[in-house]
Amino acid sequence: MKGIPPATVQRLPIYLRCLREFEAPTISSERLAELARVNSAKVRKDLSFLGSYGTRGVGYDVDHLTHQVSRELGLTKDWAVCIVGMGNLGNALARYGGFGERGFDVLGLFDSDAGKVGRKVGNLRIEPLGAFAKAVKSRGFSIGVITTPASAAQESADRMVKAGITSILNFAPIVLSVPEEVDVRRVDLSTELQICSFYLSRSAGKRAS
Amino acid sequence: MKGIPPATVQRLPIYLRCLREFEAPTISSERLAELARVNSAKVRKDLSFLGSYGTRGVGYDVDHLTHQVSRELGLTKDWAVCIVGMGNLGNALARYGGFGERGFDVLGLFDSDAGKVGRKVGNLRIEPLGAFAKAVKSRGFSIGVITTPASAAQESADRMVKAGITSILNFAPIVLSVPEEVDVRRVDLSTELQICSFYLSRSAGKRAS
DNA sequence: AACTGTGAAGAGTTTCACAGCG
DNA sequence: CGCTGTGAAACTCTTCACAGTT
Numbered sequence: 001m002k003g004i005p006p007a008t009v010q011r012l013p014i015y016l017r018c019l020r021e022f023e024a025p026t027i028s029s030e031r032l033a034e035l036a037r038v039n040s041a042k043v044r045k046d047l048s049f050l051g052s053y054g055t056r057g058v059g060y061d062v063d064h065l066t067h068q069v070s071r072e073l074g075l076t077k078d079w080a081v082c083i084v085g086m087g088n089l090g091n092a093l094a095r096y097g098g099f100g101e102r103g104f105d106v107l108g109l110f111d112s113d114a115g116k117v118g119r120k121v122g123n124l125r126i127e128p129l130g131a132f133a134k135a136v137k138s139r140g141f142s143i144g145v146i147t148t149p150a151s152a153a154q155e156s157a158d159r160m161v162k163a164g165i166t167s168i169l170n171f172a173p174i175v176l177s178v179p180e181e182v183d184v185r186r187v188d189l190s191t192e193l194q195i196c197s198f199y200l201s202r203s204a205g206k207r208a209s
Numbered sequence: 210m211k212g213i214p215p216a217t218v219q220r221l222p223i224y225l226r227c228l229r230e231f232e233a234p235t236i237s238s239e240r241l242a243e244l245a246r247v248n249s250a251k252v253r254k255d256l257s258f259l260g261s262y263g264t265r266g267v268g269y270d271v272d273h274l275t276h277q278v279s280r281e282l283g284l285t286k287d288w289a290v291c292i293v294g295m296g297n298l299g300n301a302l303a304r305y306g307g308f309g310e311r312g313f314d315v316l317g318l319f320d321s322d323a324g325k326v327g328r329k330v331g332n333l334r335i336e337p338l339g340a341f342a343k344a345v346k347s348r349g350f351s352i353g354v355i356t357t358p359a360s361a362a363q364e365s366a367d368r369m370v371k372a373g374i375t376s377i378l379n380f381a382p383i384v385l386s387v388p389e390e391v392d393v394r395r396v397d398l399s400t401e402l403q404i405c406s407f408y409l410s411r412s413a414g415k416r417a418s
Numbered sequence: 419a420a421c422t423g424t425g426a427a428g429a430g431t432t433t434c435a436c437a438g439c440g
Numbered sequence: 441c442g443c444t445g446t447g448a449a450a451c452t453c454t455t456c457a458c459a460g461t462t
Binding site for chain 2: 009010012013014016017018035036037072073074075079081088089091092093095096099101103104142143166167169173174175177181183185187188189190191192193194195196197198199200201202203
């Protein structure tokens with residue numbers, strides 16, 4: 001068993017995207033680095049964690065490498081995804097057809113608001129939260145997406161964990177509390193904006209000094 | 210001049226959120242660490258980059274610390290934000306009233322599609338991209354949010370850069386190419402899902418072995 | 419000659435552990 | 441005594457530089 005460093009895992013999806021768009025049959029670490037906007041030594045080291053898939057003097061076979069990266073990322077099977085919280089963002093994500101770059105099937109939409117339940121979004125109908133646990137069993141959701149307001153996010157996470165979901169994508173602006181075997185990824189607009197603000201103020205200061 | 214490490218900057222918005230929700234007048238690094246789900250030594254080291262705002266034997270004054278963190282993040286002034294690409298996601302973000310935790314004013318919505326131009330979203334009207342450069346000058350947008358499809362994202366970024374924007378929040382699944390003085394933050398759903406997929410496959414393997 | 423794969427150095431980050439202050 | 445602030449150790453990540461392969 002390998003043990004790919006987290007920093008490398010974070011970059012694999014980017015490499016994959018670049019590889020899929022690349023037209024020639026082989027690619028050098030230099031070229032891939034340029035497309036992914038990283039250092040070429042980093043590309044080589046990252047890819048070396050997957051195995052020795054390059055050819056010295058030539059580069060990497062694009063199709064083969066694409067396949068290896070996909071495999072490492074677990075993209076050879078589809079994952080069932082559910083979304084809890086059908087406000088603006090939940091609706092937008094549900095309708096966002098090309099979910100990821102395929103491989104992720106949104107198979108359930110849930111909301112606590114009885115007024116929203118039954119409404120159709122794309123080709124799915126919003127279901128009540130009471131139906132959640134049973135739906136996890138029958139439809140095998142692997143990934144739960146939380147797009148509720150902050151106030152309802154922890155409760156949603158608890159519900160997901162109880163139903164056996166071990167992978168959560170959290171869009172609510174709150175730090176979730178979950179058992180350590182559950183993987184939570186935060187996608188946090190307000191945090192990102194505040195970081196923008198930090199670097200903006202900082203460069204404003206630099207201009208003055 | 211300080212030089213706060215990037216890893217610390219990333220956590221300041223989280224501390225800020227925890228502080229704002231905290232009720233008591235003082236808080237220990239231990240308690241704040243628990244809320245932010247990090248190690249307490251990390252909290253103390255992070256906060257020490259801002260200055261010595263704690264009191265030994267007591268903890269941090271919540272109001273004072275909240276103020277200092279806000280100030281450091283440049284949240285004492287408002288920032289004007291514009292959104293380019295008014296599809297599902299752009300619409301959702303535009304309507305997402307509590308943009309960040311306030312301090313970010315969405316003052317412009319743009320789309321290249323003439324069919325969308327003029328449509329009202331919240332209390333703004335969608336404008337054509339041709340009006341972008343002039344709007345940056347008159348309304349002083351500091352932060353540009355890109356919610357176009359991947360195919361239009363680079364062009365949008367170029368337009369922003371040319372108009373003088375130095376801070377971009379990119380939701381499009383593509384690595385943007387910008388001059389180095391421009392700060393681009395990626396918020397990438399498909400990347401996050403693929404990372405979820407990686408850890409899901411990995412733990413499935415662990416269960417088997 | 420061109421490019422990968424990788425040891426080793428360097429930079430950044432986290433954590434420990436405790437001195438020092440209130 | 442309790443809790444901060446911080447050197448130093450441990451760890452992780454990045455980058456360099458070059459040996460090794462085609």
